[in-house]
Amino acid sequence: MDASSKELDTGLKGLFNPRSVAVIGASSTPGKWGFEYARQLLGGASNRDVYLVNQRGEMIHGQQSYPSVSALPVGAELAVICVPAMHVQRAVDEALDAGTRYFVCVTAGFKESGEEGCRLENEMCDRIRAAGARLVGPNCVGLYDAAAGLSCTAFWDLPPGDIGIISQSGGVIVDLGTRLPREGLGISRAVSVGNQADLTVAEFIESFALDPSTRVITAYIEEFREGRRLFEAVEYARSLGKEVILVAPRASDAVGRSVASHTGSMTSNEDVLVSTCADLDVVRVRGLGDLLLAIRGLSAPAQARGRRVAVLADGGGSATLGTDAVVAEGLEVPQFSETLVSKLKEIAPDSGVGNPVDLVGALDLAVFEPVIRQIAASGEIDAILLNGAFNNVAGAPAESEQAVADKIRTVCSDAGIALTVASMMTEEPAMVALANKRVPVFDFPAEAARALELSRNRVPNRSLTFNDVASLFAGSTDYLSSREALGSAGISFSKALYAGNADEAAKAAQQIGYPVVLKALGSLHKSDSGAVVLGILDEQTLRNKVEILSANLRPKGFSVEEMISEKDGIELLIGGVRDPAFGSTVVVAAGGTKTEIWRDRAVALAPVRKDAALRLLKSLRIAPLFGGFRGSSKIDLEKVAEAIAAMSRFMAEHKNVLEAEINPLIVGAERCVAVDARIVTRDA
Known part of the structure; x- marks a missing residue:
């Protein structure tokens, strides 16, 4: 997408340089938001018309106010809403009727306050969007544009410069406004995004990328939403020669839901964020100290x-x-x-x-x-x-x-x-x-x-890949069906046959050939519950094990499988998790029964190509074992990478799959064979 069409999509030029502004809820009382916003905006009145709306029609900062939006001589392009939450909807409706295209809602008491506040926020946002207008906030503290002479803020006193700041915290903007001048630096644009009911951090990154006065874009993010969309915006900004720094404190350790697999329990938002920043070579810092170091480096002569x-x-x-x-x-x-x-x-x-x-x-x-x-x-x-x-x-x-x-x-x-x-x-x-x-x-x-x-030239390992045609996985998610589905995706599995009783198990073993593995079906983690018996060599032993497992576990049936034994084989886990913020991911880890103890894993956004899968493999702590250790055989990394890529495609292609896992994937010098599988869907 070229710059002109992107500007048309974002439509934010009038937000940062409006022809006219109305402060709805302007106040004559010092310290109130309506008083401070009116003061700041009137300071730039030579650049635009500023109208003050106060229901009593008071004189404010020496300017006569209007009792209502409908009393204004013309509709304002930008409306700043400083009225209590219960009156916001009426103010929005009146401004929309007057032709307002942009809103900055300072008022709190919306989504952050609970269920009723969330309903009010959604209603306000729906009306604004339906009218083709855009909203900053609610629960924000405004925006600033040095070149346009716009200080749509309450308490900021920001120095002009070429650093753009997008923040989920107004205090961070104040902090940087104090610290940057000490380094001879200043701010081109700033925006407090608030609840992001409409305009998001990603859209602001794109808007700042088109601003000729902005050289470096910084984004302070406490909560990631639509993570892929955010990184798409970062890629777009960098394509225009703008540097982007993400300031993101450590993300949550859990993916925000109950997980059924080893893969899910090992994977967090932080893992995905770290991996994505590394893959795309995006500068990510956790605090303002490192942010200032990065800005100083990026502001250097070279x-x-x-x-x-x-x-x-x-x-x-x-x-x-x-x-x-x-x-x-x-x-x-x-x-x-x-x-x-x-x-x-x-x-x-x-x-x-x-x-x-x-x-x-x-x-x-x-x-x-x-x-x-x-x-x-x-x-x-x-x-x-x-x-x-x-x-x-x-x-x-x-x-x-x-x-x-x-x-x-x-x-x-x-x-x-x-x-x-x-x-x-x-x-x-x-x-x-x-x-x-x-x-x-x-x-x-x-x-x-x-x-x-932090300031070196960045060289991404890959570009983001999006799947706009993802479908629903309609197959069954029982054990054998999961094996079949992942096998159809391109992953090689050991032979396996269903058996309902000892006689059927004996026939299956004869067809597969001894030794075999017997698995009782129905347990989530089969090895942990004693539902897996390895290396069965004869029919009598098989029948005995079926009898024991039937008595102890009352399974839904059995899977009789080929026993895989690879000389110098290594057990790996490959899987995927659908992250709430970043969507489908692929995970590779040290596998087997102790995979959660080792916690040796690598994560990437799915899908990945074979070259990216190889990088994931080589990033594991156990990677030295892959090339042969003390005379052991080298494993076939190419086949493993193909299996990882296949798993990543499966995750990306099925938008209702929450988790998928193969553990273990047994790999050796000549074979790469999956011997266990699990798929969890949203409706499972």
């Missing part, structure tokens, strides 16, 4: 194009600490080439120059300048982290230090290399000069390394 970092320090300890900080962030400190080392030796013959670079006796930043110039020109690194004192011990004039700092900054930015600095002397003229040019300067190397990681 961002790292990759993970290769050169660490330069004025001592061995500083070099070690800088290197440790970089590696802890998942970045690399690669060994320099012999050619580069040779050039650096000519400049600093008595120093360690292999990366990290420890410049012996470097008491002045000027000593670093020729070294940085050579490293920047080498093409071997993506970023430089300077860690040291950099104090003016030689008494050089401040202008001289600043000139050296400017040279270093220019060399790095011209080469497209990110530069961050950690120094105990952040007030030195050179450090101040770098900071004034937006080079991130910190007290500690951990902060400098974190800023590099």
Whole structure:
């Protein structure tokens, strides 16, 4: 979708730059929302008409108010609703009749207050949508646009800049409005989304992406809704060259429902969020401290194009600490080439120059300048982290230090290399000069390394895949039917036959061939309840086991199955869960009866292709076993990846499947065979 059609879809231009605004519930009493909104909006009255609606027709901030919306000389494009919840619907109806297209509902007492509030919110939203209008909130604290001179807020006093803020918390916007100016930064747009009855975080991301004044978009999210839609909006914003940072505290540990499978009990919203951010290489932080580090890195003259970092320090300890900080962030400190080392030796013959670079006796930043110039020109690194004192011990004039700092900054930015600095002397003229040019300067190397990681160029492993033709799974979800359905999806299963009694079990075993496995049907976790007997070698033993299981468990029948025994085989779990926020997912984990103890799993949005399935496999802690360990056989990863991809397609194609699971999937050097299956549907 191109930018023009996306703008047509979102239709938010008039929200952030309306021709006229009406404050419904304007007040002459200081401290009330209606008083503060009127004050802020009147401050931008040179950019638009501002009408105040107060049922007593009072003078407010020196302007005459109107007793009702119908008394306004013209209908306002944007209406700000500050009346009590019981009067909101009437205010909305009057504004819609007057032609209002956008609403900001400050009033609380809707969905967040209970069932009746939820009903009122839905009714209000339905009327607004039916009229083709849009709503921010309810229970929000407004919006702001620096370029349009719009302060549709109560208490915000925001500095102009190029950072866009979308938040489920008005307090976060106030916090950033206070902190960003300290870094020489400001806000282009801000919006408090409230209950998101109509307009959502995803739609605001798309709108901000089209705003020429916004360079970096930040979204503070406490509750994920329609997670795929959100990430689609992030992908769209990045396609337009806008950076996006998600500020999301840890998501819930449960998926919000009772789960029937190992897969469901192991998978949380947090798992899906972490996996999706990693797959799409989206910056996600959990707090405002990391958010500020990311913004500072993204506001620097250049961002790292990759993970290769050169660490330069004025001592061995500083070099070690800088290197440790970089590696802890998942970045690399690669060994320099012999050619580069040779050039650096000519400049600093008595120093360690292999990366990290420890410049012996470097008491002045000027000593670093020729070294940085050579490293920047080498093409071997993506970023430089300077860690040291950099104090003016030689008494050089401040202008001289600043000139050296400017040279270093220019060399790095011209080469497209990110530069961050950690120094105990952040007030030195050179450090101040770098900071004034937006080079991130910190007290500690951990902060400098974190800023590099959060601001590096992002390279997604995949794009989102959507299935708009998902159907309902109409098959039975009993054990044998689940095996058949997943087998039809492309997963290989061991042979299995139903048996109602001992005679039928004997016939089934003869057809399959001994040894066999006997499973009593009807138990949710068959192994835990003793419903599985492995390695039965003869008919008499089989009949005895049928008799015992019948007496103990009163099963609905039996499954007689081929006994799978793979030399050096590994048991895996593959499955899927329908997450309330993100939809269908696929899970791969260490399998068997102890899968919930190991909790070694990887999650991704479904469907995934084979290459993504391989990445999931290789991310497991048990992955070293796949290549053969102490003489064991290598497993066939390609076949496992095909099975994972098949499971992911099954989940994506059936919108009523809540859970699906194969545990274990037995894999070896030549075979990849499922021996158990479960499917749970919404109506099961």
